[in-house]
Amino acid sequence: MSARAVVTAGTGGIGLETAMGLAARGFTVTVVGRNAERGAIAVDRIAEVATGGPTRFVAADLASLDAVRGLAAHLAAEGPLKVLVNNVGAMFAERQRTVDGIEASFAVNHLSPYLLTELLLDRLRAGGPSRIVNVSSGAIKVAKRTFDAVEPPGGYYGFHWYGRAKLANLAYTLDLAERLRDTGVTVFAADPGGAATDMTNGTMTSPKIVSPGLRLMWPLVRRAFERSTAGPAFLAARSSIVAATDPALDGRTGLLIGPEALPVPAFRGSTDPRIVADVLRLSRRSAPLHGHADAQPG
Ligand SMILES: NC(=O)c1ccc[n+]([C@@H]2O[C@H](COP(=O)([O-])OP(=O)(O)OC[C@H]3O[C@@H](n4cnc5c(N)ncnc54)[C@H](OP(=O)(O)O)[C@@H]3O)[C@@H](O)[C@H]2O)c1
Structure with a gap:
């Protein structure tokens, strides 16, 4: 059987294109998503280009920490x-909270990938040389750097x-690389740039998503959003595919692969030791590897 790869949120958008790219390069790909119907359609599309083993779909809502733990055990x-x-x-x-009572942006974009990664480290070591790729975002530039x-x-x-x-996740990613x-496991972050996907089509149209200062310039901000998220998902997937497979990255670790699919400097704050320490503390407290989260919303 060919080498195994898992792509979370791999049934649509950039994740589906990433899964297709890995499958075309001979990986046996498992995609994770919530919706089984969408999963089945994605499996058919990936299978059309796959040159490795059979593609599979596993259902999990990655907004739930227990679902992440269950997924990790399964994988x-x-x-x-x-x-x-x-x-x-x-x-x-x-503003939304997950079933665990945790603010949803932090749960889905950081705690969920953090927890899945930690729980699969043994399997990644066993598969070494192996790679972890965490998908990042230029939105880090407007992040409040307090954790x-x-x-x-x-x-x-x-x-x-x-x-x-996403800043929390990048800080975690670069620390994990060290x-x-x-150990045979290398770690990358990948910034897809932007693409027209369900996420951007559904959320980038309201001035409510930005701070009052940026709201004053909403027409300009909105145009910038539209320009940066107009491209196709297959181009945005290049950074993840390169991070996961490019032989030129063999032996390298702790790099952010930018939208042009080349290493770029990490975003500000992501290597600040105070931020890294706070993120690690918060992650361990909020998403314990076994058992239940503290569910401390604050
Ligand atoms: N699009 C951009 O411009 C852009 C820019 C920078 C960074 N990114 C990053 O790139 C990555 C992919 O973004 P995208 O735009 O492709 O997103 P998207 O279109 O919303 O992704 C759709 C995929 O996400 C899955 N999904 C969503 N919520 C899920 C959950 N709670 N549990 C399991 N699966 C879930 C969907 O599965 P179901 O249909 O089953 O829910 C589907 O497979 C994200 O990390 C995003 O932050 C995107």
């Missing part, structure tokens, strides 16, 4: 893993809170 039981692409991400126009609690002080602005969760140095 771990299937044996060694060569590639894990944590592609799941979401922006919420209105004392899941929710930052001040009002809820979906785009900024999304960026802050932690796993010389």
